[in-house]
Amino acid sequence: MKINWGTYIVIAFALFISFIMYFVVKVQSDSKYDNDLVVEEYYKHDVHFQDEMARIQNAHDLKSKPVITVDANGITIVFPADFVLNDIKGTVALYRPSNKKFDFQVPLSFTDSASLFIPKNKVIGGEWDINMEWKYKGKSYLTKEEIYIK
Structure with missing residues (x-):
């Protein structure tokens, strides 16, 4: 089966988005990464x-x-x-x-x-x-x- 170059671009974008979403979820859920504001209110x-x-x-x-x-x-x-x-x-x-x-x-x-x-x-x-x-x-x-x- 031969894959078109457009399919490779879509696969690359999907992998990149998955990679970014993994780190976003990890930082938001892990208490080690505290991202509070410096000043309350x-x-x-x-x-x-x-x-x-x-x-x-x-x-x-x-x-x-x-x-x-x-x-x-x-x-x-x-x-x-x-x-x-x-x-x-x-x-x-x-x-x-x-x-x-x-x-x-x-x-x-x-x-x-x-x-x-x-x-x-x-x-x-x-x-x-x-x-x-x-x-x-x-x-x-x-x-x-x-x-x-x-």
Whole structure:
């Protein structure tokens, strides 16, 4: 039996489509391939984008800004000495881009010094996004920074 070249093209397309569908089904059904959004309720989050940009600009306009440093012991966030610590209210959110199960938040609370320390045992090695949101004297601020933990 002789097969026409058009039949070979149809067979090739069918095999290619089967190959692609196999991987689509495998990725969708296997929990190892987590394909969640980075932010829950993405569209609700996106509606407040202009407000977020205003808070980022407020933080950028500060003469003395909070400093985030990473060392062998953990993450240290130091506010400038001219800030009244009792007037600072907010949170520090640490996001792990590769796995949202490791995300957590820490309230901005200061005891004796103008620094907040997050120990290394709370964060695993790799890339982290830090979003620090705070209010000071009625004005809202937002600082976003990317860090890498060894």
